[in-house]
Amino acid sequence: MNLSQHSFVAVTDFFHAQSGIRLGPDKLALVQGRLQRLANEAGHTDLDTYVGWALSSSAADEQVRLVDRLTTNETYFFREPEHFQYLGAHLETWKGPGAFRVWSGASSSGEEAYSIAMVLRDRLQQRPWQVVGTDLSTSVVDTANKGLYPLSRAEGIPEYYRKRYCLRGHGDYAQHMLMARELRDHVHFQTANLLEQLPEIGEFQVIFLRNVLIYFDVPSKREIVSRVMKKLAPGGLLFSGHSESLVNLSLPLKTLQPAVYTHA
Ligand SMILES: C[S@@+](CC[C@H](N)C(=O)[O-])C[C@H]1O[C@@H](n2cnc3c(N)ncnc32)[C@H](O)[C@@H]1O
Incomplete structure (x- = not known):
């Protein structure tokens, strides 16, 4: 399942508005991978359909999950000791x-x-x-x-x-x-x-x-x-x-x- 350019722009614009973080075209594979898992969990087989639904006004809970999943949370104990x-x-x-x-x-x-x-x-x-x-x-x-x-x-x-x-x-x-x-x-x-x-x-x-x-x-x-x-x-x-x-x-x-x- 591939993400169309239109959906990529829609998702990354939405994420930017929510978090201030701009995910550029070099992050296409990362965004696609993370959306894929979200789409599966939500029972969607088509990524563009999933994005259309997730960004609609009726999917506020999904939008929280979307922002969660697109942020990079890498961390560890005593990082930079x-x-x-x-x-x-x-x-x-x-x-x-x-x-x-x-x-x-x-x-x-x-x-x-x-x-x-x-x-x-x-x-x-x-x-x-x-x-x-x-x-x-x-x-x-x-x-x-x-x-x-x-x-x-x-x-x-x-x-x-x-x-x-x-x-x-x-x-x-x-x-x-x-x-x-x-x-x-x-x-x-x-x-x-x-x-x-x-x-x-x-x-x-x-x-x-x-x-x-x-x-x-x-x-x-x-x-x-x-x-x-x-x-x-x-x-x-x-x-x-x-x-x-x-x-x-x-x-x-x-x-x-x-x-x-x-x-x-
Ligand atoms: C890479 S982690 C860094 C964690 C920790 N400070 C460390 O150095 O290991 C970045 C964190 O920043 C959070 N983050 C990103 N944008 C943010 C924002 N606008 N406001 C608050 N937190 C944000 C992410 O959710 C993520 O958990």
């Missing part, structure tokens, strides 16, 4: 007052937020802390809130943390691990679109905004980063992905080291 070392060192100098709050601004299925939580719990012990994760995609937010992952995802977690904060399942869950209650009690996830007005989630000492800006054009990046910086406390840290430099955005940011910023 330098940031977690930097965070650990920063915590040593943290004097308070109040809770130490961190925002994972495109949290995907939660691995980034729980990695942060392991470092916070370990360094801050009984002092108050909180991690908020947000993402555009409802399905990854649901996964993140469960805190349950296949054991194969544990690979990047340093053994020290794995032993303390990852609970190995039994029986039907033998191939899974659950994030420890002492992490889950301090971490929560909700949907939020970085291109729209952000929810009232408060102010943060550290914001992770990693591996998401890569999808946006320069004006959208600038808009997102300046909106996000309003949530960063004075002296707070912003981490971007190492492949996403913010230096050309002409924003009042000071670079502390590659992919680590603060207010200028």
Whole structure:
């Protein structure tokens, strides 16, 4: 089953309007593969018919699934480990007052937020802390809130943390691990679109905004980063992905080291 050019444009325009992400002609095979699975699940044998239906006003639920499926949610525990070392060192100098709050601004299925939580719990012990994760995609937010992952995802977690904060399942869950209650009690996830007005989630000492800006054009990046910086406390840290430099955005940011910023 092939996707016509007309349907490809209709779907990618719709996705762009929803997420701000532009999927170009080089992504035709990827889009087709993901639509194919959605069409099968919805009982459609023809891709163009499926697209016509999914984009119609009577298929609002399908549109949520479509956006979910077209976003790239790749993530893993302790991705770009330098940031977690930097965070650990920063915590040593943290004097308070109040809770130490961190925002994972495109949290995907939660691995980034729980990695942060392991470092916070370990360094801050009984002092108050909180991690908020947000993402555009409802399905990854649901996964993140469960805190349950296949054991194969544990690979990047340093053994020290794995032993303390990852609970190995039994029986039907033998191939899974659950994030420890002492992490889950301090971490929560909700949907939020970085291109729209952000929810009232408060102010943060550290914001992770990693591996998401890569999808946006320069004006959208600038808009997102300046909106996000309003949530960063004075002296707070912003981490971007190492492949996403913010230096050309002409924003009042000071670079502390590659992919680590603060207010200028
Ligand atoms: C590649 S993942 C990055 C996850 C994690 N930050 C990391 O570095 O491993 C990108 C995430 O950005 C989310 N995303 C894409 N566009 C978004 C938007 N406009 N608002 C909020 N999240 C968005 C996607 O749903 C996806 O989960």
